[in-house]
Amino acid sequence: MSEVSMDHDKPLSPTYYIGLQPEMSSIDTAIDSEGILSSVTDGYDVLSVPITNPRFRSRVSRISQSDLDTVMVPHVAPPTYPEVNFAPNTTYAQHVFGLCAKWIELDSADPRIAGVSTQVLKHELSYASFCGLSYVIVPGPTRRNNVAMYAESLNTALAAVPYINVIVHLAMAESGVEEPSSSDSPAPVDSMSIWDIWNSVRTICDYPSRLSVGLQLAAKLPPQSVVSRWFAEPITVLFVSAKIFLSNPKGYPVLSKAHQYLLFKYLKIKPYTILQDVREATQVRTSSKLPSKQDERAYLIYMRHLHTILPSPTAVEKFGQGYQDYLQNPLQPLTDNLESGTYEVFEKDPVKYAQYEKAILKALSERDSNPNGQPIILAVVGAGRGPLVACSLRASERAKVPIFVYAVEKNPNAYTYLLQRKELQWQSNVEVVFTDMRTWNPAHKVDIMISELLGSFGDNELSPECLDGVQNVLKDNGIMIPQSYSSHFIPAMSPKIFSSIKLQNKEDVMNTPYVVMLQAVDLLAPEIKQAWEFRHPCPYVGASSSWPTAPGIGEAKQQQRYDDLGIDYSTAPVVNNKPIHISNEHNNRHVKARFSIENRGVMHGFVGYFESVLYGDVELSTRPDTINKKSKDMVSWFPIWFPISTPLYVPDSAEIEIAIWRKTDNRKVWYEWSVETFMLVPGSGLDGSDSMATMTTLPARAAGSRVRLGCSRLHNAGGRYSSMLL
Numbered sequence: 001m002s003e004v005s006m007d008h009d010k011p012l013s014p015t016y017y018i019g020l021q022p023e024m025s026s027i028d029t030a031i032d033s034e035g036i037l038s039s040v041t042d043g044y045d046v047l048s049v050p051i052t053n054p055r056f057r058s059r060v061s062r063i064s065q066s067d068l069d070t071v072m073v074p075h076v077a078p079p080t081y082p083e084v085n086f087a088p089n090t091t092y093a094q095h096v097f098g099l100c101a102k103w104i105e106l107d108s109a110d111p112r113i114a115g116v117s118t119q120v121l122k123h124e125l126s127y128a129s130f131c132g133l134s135y136v137i138v139p140g141p142t143r144r145n146n147v148a149m150y151a152e153s154l155n156t157a158l159a160a161v162p163y164i165n166v167i168v169h170l171a172m173a174e175s176g177v178e179e180p181s182s183s184d185s186p187a188p189v190d191s192m193s194i195w196d197i198w199n200s201v202r203t204i205c206d207y208p209s210r211l212s213v214g215l216q217l218a219a220k221l222p223p224q225s226v227v228s229r230w231f232a233e234p235i236t237v238l239f240v241s242a243k244i245f246l247s248n249p250k251g252y253p254v255l256s257k258a259h260q261y262l263l264f265k266y267l268k269i270k271p272y273t274i275l276q277d278v279r280e281a282t283q284v285r286t287s288s289k290l291p292s293k294q295d296e297r298a299y300l301i302y303m304r305h306l307h308t309i310l311p312s313p314t315a316v317e318k319f320g321q322g323y324q325d326y327l328q329n330p331l332q333p334l335t336d337n338l339e340s341g342t343y344e345v346f347e348k349d350p351v352k353y354a355q356y357e358k359a360i361l362k363a364l365s366e367r368d369s370n371p372n373g374q375p376i377i378l379a380v381v382g383a384g385r386g387p388l389v390a391c392s393l394r395a396s397e398r399a400k401v402p403i404f405v406y407a408v409e410k411n412p413n414a415y416t417y418l419l420q421r422k423e424l425q426w427q428s429n430v431e432v433v434f435t436d437m438r439t440w441n442p443a444h445k446v447d448i449m450i451s452e453l454l455g456s457f458g459d460n461e462l463s464p465e466c467l468d469g470v471q472n473v474l475k476d477n478g479i480m481i482p483q484s485y486s487s488h489f490i491p492a493m494s495p496k497i498f499s500s501i502k503l504q505n506k507e508d509v510m511n512t513p514y515v516v517m518l519q520a521v522d523l524l525a526p527e528i529k530q531a532w533e534f535r536h537p538c539p540y541v542g543a544s545s546s547w548p549t550a551p552g553i554g555e556a557k558q559q560q561r562y563d564d565l566g567i568d569y570s571t572a573p574v575v576n577n578k579p580i581h582i583s584n585e586h587n588n589r590h591v592k593a594r595f596s597i598e599n600r601g602v603m604h605g606f607v608g609y610f611e612s613v614l615y616g617d618v619e620l621s622t623r624p625d626t627i628n629k630k631s632k633d634m635v636s637w638f639p640i641w642f643p644i645s646t647p648l649y650v651p652d653s654a655e656i657e658i659a660i661w662r663k664t665d666n667r668k669v670w671y672e673w674s675v676e677t678f679m680l681v682p683g684s685g686l687d688g689s690d691s692m693a694t695m696t697t698l699p700a701r702a703a704g705s706r707v708r709l710g711c712s713r714l715h716n717a718g719g720r721y722s723s724m725l726l
């Protein structure tokens with residue numbers, strides 16, 4: 001809005017940008033019905049149109065130049081009829097994106113200019129909203145040191161116009177030299193600086209769901225870390241200038257391979273694509289001042305072609321379609337009885353069951369047959385609707401080893417279904433038992449015990465506790481499948497998940513983990529780390545079947561423990577009229593892991609995965625870096641997200657330390673977690689280089705030492721979000 005950038009002689013015709021909807025549906029007719037939008041859309045789906053025109057700009061400019069001797073911000077009245085580019089019309093409103101005036105300077109250091117700009121923005125948003133538009137595009141901040149001012153204006157405008165979505169138009173990264181450098185060589189470009197500005201804007205505005213990014217694809221793409229960073233942001237629009245296209249040998253416009261790959265990645269989040277500069281680029285490409293419509297359409301045709309050659313989604317992407325970044329509460333199959341539909345979803349994953357069948361086959365083949373040719377006794381504990389029973393029977397056939405299977409289930413409805421399957425399919429090879437596995441007392445001990453009680457973080461559905469409780473029915477040399485499972489984690493940034501959790505607006509929403517098919521997430525560290533492991537059979541749990549002796553402890557000791565804990569033995573947890581073992585301390589876990597962070601970012605939480613050794617070399621994994629090797633295309637588990645209530649900014653070359661506890665008492669199991677961040681002091685002093693501490697106002701510290709930056713609170717410290725053992 002500054003006088004320098006004012007251009008009164010601009011023609012009155014608005015600049016249109018033309019674009020494609022994420023779903024690529026095309027509208028056949030021109031969207032004009034009022035005469036203003038007479039530019040035919042030519043197969044485009046959306047049109048972005050400046051909300052106001054230069055008449056409005058001239059008036060605003062005159063107002064801002066008047067009364068220069070007063071400090072008051074002059075009042076700007078809303079645009080009038082000849083100052084706007086369109087009128088309300090429900091036929092085309094959904095196909096039009098409003099472009100806010102490019103000449104406003106919300107972040108101007110001059111309070112008059114900033115004040116006038118804010119009024120202009122509010123008027124434009126308000127008029128666009130009145131006309132029924134859903135989206136307006138606002139130019140990004142022009143200065144680095146006045147971001148708070150920009151954000152405040154945006155926030156005010158968002159609050160004043162309640163329904164419209166505001167898209168901030170931003171470059172991916174700076175393209176030029178960053179700051180004047182003291183040396184002769186130019187300072188390197190800081191490729192995260194624009195993301196930094198955006199992060200400040202949305203943080204100051206407190207993560208509004210109506211604020212998103214319109215990302216301008218750069219001609220020269222920034223490093224991969226910047227590409228991944230933007231991918232985690234709410235991108236509503238991708239701006240693609242026709243000027244970044246190359247010409248193929250036949251003279252048609254095409255994008256470079258690097259741009260194609262980037263688009264393939266970004267199109268997954270289904271942004272609108274807006275093509276810019278088509279006329280100018282066509283003129284250059286065709287060396288014609290008046291290129292034909294056909295020549296201009298080449299860009300659109302190419303973009304549509306790109307949509308048709310998108311790499312096919314992975315098995316996980318296909319399975320999770322529609323569930324991306326959608327928060328789900330982790331299942332609690334011990335407390336709750338699952339619905340048939342939920343089991344059906346599990347059963348859609350061929351990979352998990354193929355791996356189980358392979359593991360059972362291997363265990364059967366390695367197991368010496370029982371004396372007198374007795375069948376090997378298997379137990380599927382937590383049988384659900386029976387898929388692992390079916391796997392066991394198939395493995396027995398393949399191994400040519402006779403088996404007898406107990407199918408143990410505590411869900412009465414699943415039990416009924418299992419009885420049906422026994423009657424119709426399995427007959428005498430299978431005995432269906434309705435009980436909590438922890439109180440099961442079978443006639444025969446078990447050679448191979450098979451379970452699938454795993455949650456997204458491995459042990460979070462209480463597999464360790466359930467299996468400890470049934471371990472006493474396993475023969476001394478018996479096998480448990482899985483043999484072990486481990487939990488893994490990594491710090492991550494996801495503004496989308498953070499705001500979705502916040503939006504729930506319920507108490508304690510940051511105290512519980514969520515199961516999420518992650519998409520808009522940037523993993524902040526280069527490697528995922530293991531938290532802990534559980535092995536079965538558990539060495540701390542005895543194989544005695546005498547009930548109610550606490551596994552591995554003995555009744556007297558158990559009594560002693562109750563006494564130590566001040567618990568009345570007679571009030572010990574009871575299942576099926578029998579007290580279950582309460583000494584569960586061996587299933588407590590604690591880990592503190594340190595993650596090196598190369599590129600700065602904001603931590604909103606951490607992602608959890610698991611790995612499991614089913615038997616021998618047959619494994620399962622949900623870790624993105626090992627899933628392909630261990631259980632490619634397995635879809636049964638989405639990752640788990642542990643939120644933190646206050647996002648933590650982490651600078652370049654920093655460290656994040658995450659501490660997690662798995663805590664148990666005699667009735668429940670829960671996680672607690674906290675995060676600390678550190679900055680590393682670079683330079684050694686020995687080579688003559690200054691340490692950052694001496695270059696900044698920080699107190700001098702030895703090079704390599706860690707400066708504490710911040711920490712989160714302890715989450716779920718009260719154990720309120722617990723999984724119940726009873």
Ligand SMILES: C[S@@+](CC[C@H](N)C(=O)[O-])C[C@H]1O[C@@H](n2cnc3c(N)ncnc32)[C@H](O)[C@@H]1O
Nearest residue numbers: 333334346382383384409410411436437452466
């Ligand atoms: C994750 S589901 C797996 C079901 C089945 N094995 C499958 O792969 O589809 C876990 C099953 O274990 C059952 N379950 C959980 N805890 C149990 C317990 N303590 N005793 C018996 N069944 C239990 C649940 O009811 C549920 O059917």
